[in-house]
Amino acid sequence: MHAGVKIFAPATVANVACGFDTLGFAIDKPGDEILAHFSDTPGLKISKITGAKGKLPYEVEKNTAGFAALKLLEHLGEQDRGIHLEIRKKMPFGSGLGSSAASAAGAVMAINELLGRPIVTKRELLPFAVLGEQIADGAYHADNVAPSLMGGIIFIRSNQTLDVHHLPVPKGIYASVVYPHIEVLTKDSREVLSNQVGLKECIQQTGNLGGLVVGLYNTDLDLIGRSLNDVIIEPQRAKLIPHFYKVKEAALSAGALGCSISGAGPSIFALSANSLVAEEVGESMQKVFHDNKIKNDLYVSPINTDGATLC
Numbered sequence: 001m002h003a004g005v006k007i008f009a010p011a012t013v014a015n016v017a018c019g020f021d022t023l024g025f026a027i028d029k030p031g032d033e034i035l036a037h038f039s040d041t042p043g044l045k046i047s048k049i050t051g052a053k054g055k056l057p058y059e060v061e062k063n064t065a066g067f068a069a070l071k072l073l074e075h076l077g078e079q080d081r082g083i084h085l086e087i088r089k090k091m092p093f094g095s096g097l098g099s100s101a102a103s104a105a106g107a108v109m110a111i112n113e114l115l116g117r118p119i120v121t122k123r124e125l126l127p128f129a130v131l132g133e134q135i136a137d138g139a140y141h142a143d144n145v146a147p148s149l150m151g152g153i154i155f156i157r158s159n160q161t162l163d164v165h166h167l168p169v170p171k172g173i174y175a176s177v178v179y180p181h182i183e184v185l186t187k188d189s190r191e192v193l194s195n196q197v198g199l200k201e202c203i204q205q206t207g208n209l210g211g212l213v214v215g216l217y218n219t220d221l222d223l224i225g226r227s228l229n230d231v232i233i234e235p236q237r238a239k240l241i242p243h244f245y246k247v248k249e250a251a252l253s254a255g256a257l258g259c260s261i262s263g264a265g266p267s268i269f270a271l272s273a274n275s276l277v278a279e280e281v282g283e284s285m286q287k288v289f290h291d292n293k294i295k296n297d298l299y300v301s302p303i304n305t306d307g308a309t310l311c
């Protein structure tokens with residue numbers, strides 16, 4: 001058996017209400033595992049995929065993990081190295097949990113670790129992971145990939161230049177993420193969005209984004225709560241998620257600081273001041289789906305500050 005490595009890359013909540021394509025954070029679970037081994041056959045190959053129900057391609061160039069790994073290997077001049085990738089999908093597709101991003105983030109970490117860390121910082125690995133994720137929805141944005149790779153709450157000033165920045169994580173803050181078992185593909189969820197934004201909404205959203213950043217820096221939970229409001233994207237996508245507004249109301253009534261769609265949906269996230277509130281918030285959100293006979297999963301987690309890790 002050749003030497004190998006295993007990486008865990010966590011799920012993520014993109015947009016965080018007021019930061020469409022510009023904000024994201026990582027949670028502790030679920031997450032994907034990516035394994036990489038040297039092989040005697042030259043070139044990169046995806047040798048095994050589990051947990052994907054036959055939905056993921058084995059062709060390296062069509063697979064988010066494979067393409068991200070390939071782009072990194074090309075950059076390093078190592079594309080002829082014999083390497084086998086194994087993808088263990090541990091989270092659903094089209095869930096709004098950053099499934100394809102986690103695979104891409106895990107893949108670049110796995111290749112880098114296998115080769116003895118030729119690239120020193122995760123930030124330098126980011127462009128290759130973003131290229132991989134782009135395969136899934138055709139858009140170049142890092143709001144899932146960056147937190148899955150680098151951990152924490154990430155603000156992206158520019159996706160084009162990957163001008164990414166960690167924001168402070170207030171002590172004790174917890175996320176409740178409910179995934180209803182319906183599939184919403186990011187590509188489809190982006191297609192429902194209008195290209196036009198009203199000036200009034202633009203001003204409100206800019207205020208909320210700034211307010212959230214200030215709230216995180218000052219650990220001002222009230223300001224964070226007031227700012228977790230999306231007046232542009234959520235109203236357009238809410239119709240893709242059955243009972244969305246009832247779930248949101250349940251979360252806020254149970255004490256959440258704020259609640260909105262996780263990434264492109266259908267998962268819905270809430271942030272709370274501590275784990276106890278987050279558990280109650282999560283259960284209240286789940287109850288709406290249970291009452292309407294929609295199967296769902298709940299994840300209650302602190303913000304994951306590690307990102308993709310060797311395990």
Ligand code: HSE
Pocket residue numbers: 014015020021022137141143144186189190263264
């Ligand atoms: N910002 C992206 C979106 C995240 O909402 O479409 C999903 O990949």
